[in-house]
Amino acid sequence: MAMIIEVLTGKHGTVRQRVRVDVPSMSIGRALTNAVILEDPHVDAVHARVLRSDDGQYALEDAGSVNRIEVLTGLLQDRVALSDGTEVQLGKTWLRFRDEDAPVAPALPLQRSVATPARAPRWHERTSGRIGLVVGALLLTGAEGWLGSSELDAGTQVLGVTLGVAVAFILWAGIWAVAARVITGKFAFLAHLAVIAAAWIAFDLGDQLKNTIEFFLPENRVAPVLYTGLLLVVLAALVSGHLAFSSHLSRVARWRVGATVSAVLLALLGAFALVDDDQFTSAAAFSSEIRTVSPSLVPKQSVEEFSAEMADLRADVDELLAKND
Amino acid sequence: MSCVSRLATVVLCCVLALPARAQEQAGDGPRDATSTVFARYSDRILKVQIIESSSSAKRSIGTAFFVSSDGLMLTNYHVISDHIHERDDNRVEVLQQDGTAIPAVVVAVDVVHDLAILRTGLVTPSFFTLGPVALRQGDRLYSLGHPSDLGLSIVEGTYNGNLKHTLSPKIHFTGSINPGMSGGPTITSDGRVVGVNVSTMGEQRSFLVPEGQATALVARVRAPGFAAAPDPFTEITAQLTDFQDSYLRTLFVEAPKRVDVGPFNVVSEPTPYFRCWGGSQRSDDRDKTPMYVQTWHNCGTDDDVFVAGEQRVGVVAVKHLAITSERLNAARFGALFTSRFGLDPTPSGDEKHVTVWKCRARNVAAPATPVRAVLCLRGLKKLPGLYDAVLQVAVLGRSNAGLVSSLTLSGATFENIDQASTRFLGLLAWR
Numbered sequence: 025m026a027m028i029i030e031v032l033t034g035k036h037g038t039v040r041q042r043v044r045v046d047v048p049s050m051s052i053g054r055a056l057t058n059a060v061i062l063e064d065p066h067v068d069a070v071h072a073r074v075l076r077s078d079d080g081q082y083a084l085e086d087a088g089s090v091n092r093i094e095v096l097t098g099l100l101q102d103r104v105a106l107s108d109g110t111e112v113q114l115g116k117t118w119l120r121f122r123d124e125d126a127p128v129a130p131a132l133p134l135q136r137s138v139a140t141p142a143r144a145p146r147w148h149e150r151t152s153g154r155i156g157l158v159v160g161a162l163l164l165t166g167a168e169g170w171l172g173s174s175e176l177d178a179g180t181q182v183l184g185v186t187l188g189v190a191v192a193f194i195l196w197a198g199i200w201a202v203a204a205r206v207i208t209g210k211f212a213f214l215a216h217l218a219v220i221a222a223a224w225i226a227f228d229l230g231d232q233l234k235n236t237i238e239f240f241l242p243e244n245r246v247a248p249v250l251y252t253g254l255l256l257v258v259l260a261a262l263v264s265g266h267l268a269f270s271s272h273l274s275r276v277a278r279w280r281v282g283a284t285v286s287a288v289l290l291a292l293l294g295a296f297a298l299v300d301d302d303q304f305t306s307a308a309a310f311s312s313e314i315r316t317v318s319p320s321l322v323p324k325q326s327v328e329e330f331s332a333e334m335a336d337l338r339a340d341v342d343e344l345l346a347k348n349d
Numbered sequence: 350m351s352c353v354s355r356l357a358t359v360v361l362c363c364v365l366a367l368p369a370r371a372q373e374q375a376g377d378g379p380r381d382a383t384s385t386v387f388a389r390y391s392d393r394i395l396k397v398q399i400i401e402s403s404s405s406a407k408r409s410i411g412t413a414f415f416v417s418s419d420g421l422m423l424t425n426y427h428v429i430s431d432h433i434h435e436r437d438d439n440r441v442e443v444l445q446q447d448g449t450a451i452p453a454v455v456v457a458v459d460v461v462h463d464l465a466i467l468r469t470g471l472v473t474p475s476f477f478t479l480g481p482v483a484l485r486q487g488d489r490l491y492s493l494g495h496p497s498d499l500g501l502s503i504v505e506g507t508y509n510g511n512l513k514h515t516l517s518p519k520i521h522f523t524g525s526i527n528p529g530m531s532g533g534p535t536i537t538s539d540g541r542v543v544g545v546n547v548s549t550m551g552e553q554r555s556f557l558v559p560e561g562q563a564t565a566l567v568a569r570v571r572a573p574g575f576a577a578a579p580d581p582f583t584e585i586t587a588q589l590t591d592f593q594d595s596y597l598r599t600l601f602v603e604a605p606k607r608v609d610v611g612p613f614n615v616v617s618e619p620t621p622y623f624r625c626w627g628g629s630q631r632s633d634d635r636d637k638t639p640m641y642v643q644t645w646h647n648c649g650t651d652d653d654v655f656v657a658g659e660q661r662v663g664v665v666a667v668k669h670l671a672i673t674s675e676r677l678n679a680a681r682f683g684a685l686f687t688s689r690f691g692l693d694p695t696p697s698g699d700e701k702h703v704t705v706w707k708c709r710a711r712n713v714a715a716p717a718t719p720v721r722a723v724l725c726l727r728g729l730k731k732l733p734g735l736y737d738a739v740l741q742v743a744v745l746g747r748s749n750a751g752l753v754s755s756l757t758l759s760g761a762t763f764e765n766i767d768q769a770s771t772r773f774l775g776l777l778a779w780r
Binding site: 170172173174176239240243304305306307309311314315316324327329330331333334336337340341344345 | 688691697710712716726770
């Protein structure tokens with residue numbers, strides 16, 4: 025059975041060089057005549073020899089070196105019996121000896137091979153799909169800006185806003201891409217751009233939906249709950265999506281991180297809102313959404329019902345007054 | 350207009366002086382008359398000052414005058430309102446001619462007409478007897494007081510009748526009443542009190558509380574069994590409650606005047622004491638057809654009631670804003686309509702006096718058209734049972750025209766707010 029010599033970067037370090045030993049005797053040292061040549065001024069020209077005994081056991085024997093052989097315990101020795109995992113120091117260089125049949129860890133999957141090779145990439149995994157998402161998000165921003173503006177020079181404004189959003193996307197995705205490069209070795213810039221674009225579209229459509237519901241059913245209790253739920257999910261998906269391209273975390277772990285981040289963020293926002301609520305203001309906040317649809321489609325109250333709502337409102341104000349006393 | 354008169358009242362409360370206009374001298378006659386009037390009546394006028402307890406210095410001044418031999422003095426409510434609101438921090442002093450300060454108590458107030466009666470315990474041989482005075486427009490009058498703490502002064506001016514557009518009567522006096530003269534009398538040359546100096550719009554446009562209101566307040570104090578209310582706010586609240594009943598109960602009841610504003614037909618000038626102003630604006634002048642046109646028609650009452658430096662009530666305002674567009678599509682018009690409807694129509698307020706606004710928004714089938722209606726309500730902390738309210742309504746139905754109308758009431762009971770709002774909803778329609 026052969027033995028493998030690993031030249032390490034330091035004590036318990038990573039491997040710099042491996043040499044297979046399958047001869048009865050092999051020399052290690054600084055001279056170029058050695059089988060294992062070490063670049064270390066504290067190592068002798070011929071420092072030590074690996075010897076195989078008749079029963080196949082390997083040992084390392086000092087060849088009369090200046091600094092001898094140091095083992096992990098710090099003792100200096102002339103002969104060391106070698107087994108799998110034995111580490112020694114020659115000069116300042118650490119060596120580790122491995123059995124050739126020692127088990128190795130399974131290969132780490134490459135990012136691109138997460139999907140089984142048999143399956144064709146889905147639309148959002150393709151470059152065209154990702155570019156489509158980004159373009160879609162920008163078009164949506166532009167269209168909304170245009171529909172929201174009533175000025176003559178709406179076009180210029182819309183262009184300005186859309187470009188601003190595009191720049192923000194690029195900065196955001198750029199930060200994630202740099203982080204991804206550090207951690208996984210790959211930038212995946214377009215993937216990060218697609219993630220933020222998809223989240224933007226979801227936020228935006230959710231907001232539109234909320235406002236439209238607010239017009240048809242003003243001050244209903246369900247829409248804000250649904251909207252908060254949507255925010256939580258989209259925010260978690262955003263974080264988890266970015267992590268998919270910038271970490272080795274499993275899908276479950278990614279969502280766990282995403283959910284935590286989004287919950288903490290929303291809790292903070294909620295706390296801010298509470299603080300704000302406590303402050304006196306003489307400005308009034310009310311639901312002002314109007315949609316120009318046929319009024320026959322809009323659920324309406326009678327004037328009497330509205331009057332009853334006013335009485336309700338009075339009770340709210342009286343509660344405030346009572347608190348003041 | 351209402352903001353101008355509000356400003357005028359504010360000006361009177363503080364001691365800062367406005368540049369006084371030199372009185373025109375028309376020969377020797379008036380000069381003689383004026384000096385005679387001054388000599389004859391100046392001993393009936395006193396300076397009032399509000400002393401802030403922690404600094405022991407005056408925070409504001411005004412004028413008062415004797416109206417009885419047992420020392421009742423008339424002044425404006427706004428002169429002593431700091432004392433009413435923070436009794437312990439602000440005491441009232443009256444300064445005699447020789448400069449001695451005497452503490453005074455507030456016997457009664459008429460917050461609606463901005464009057465108050467003080468007493469010090471002093472008796473006086475010299476006082477004005479209140480009673481009706483017959484006057485013609487242009488009659489010469491003399492106003493006395495302490496402008497800007499410069500010493501007792503006399504100002505000549507002319508009587509110009511009662512204001513036409515006010516809820517509570519006010520005399521238009523053409524003469525310079527300046528800060529500090531509040532609470533002083535304006536008299537005829539033979540010493541008859543015409544009114545009490547109350548406010549100014551500057552440029553000699555000054556206003557007096559008619560003598561009749563002062564007489565009524567003195568009569569109340571003189572009535573057998575009168576006792577000063579232990580909590581002045583109980584009295585003030587009762588007065589303001591009666592006052593708002595007097596004009597809100599009937600508001601919009603009789604078929605009010607209707608006008609066309611853009612493609613809408615809306616209520617205007619619900620009573621004679623409202624005045625309306627209007628205008629129209631294109632969104633831009635670069636193209637022949639503008640993106641949209643805004644037309645407004647705003648009506649309001651001219652006067653409001655001073656309760657405290659930061660608190661007025663009695664405001665009634667009706668505002669209409671019509672938006673029309675020939676160029677915007679339905680979605681873009683909806684966004685424009687939303688932005689105009691979202692503009693906060695509520696008046697500001699001070700935390701000492703008002704709660705925060707609470708609002709309700711609903712889509713309502715008003716009698717003539719479907720609308721989006723928002724009612725915002727806040728309570729008045731020191732005036733239990735009275736509220737400020739703003740009803741803001743968007744008239745729905747078309748994708749290229751919309752109306753935002755609002756009704757603002759302040760210091761009103763909930764009943765009156767409810768009824769006026771309900772009636773207002775019936776007064777908005779498409780043409």
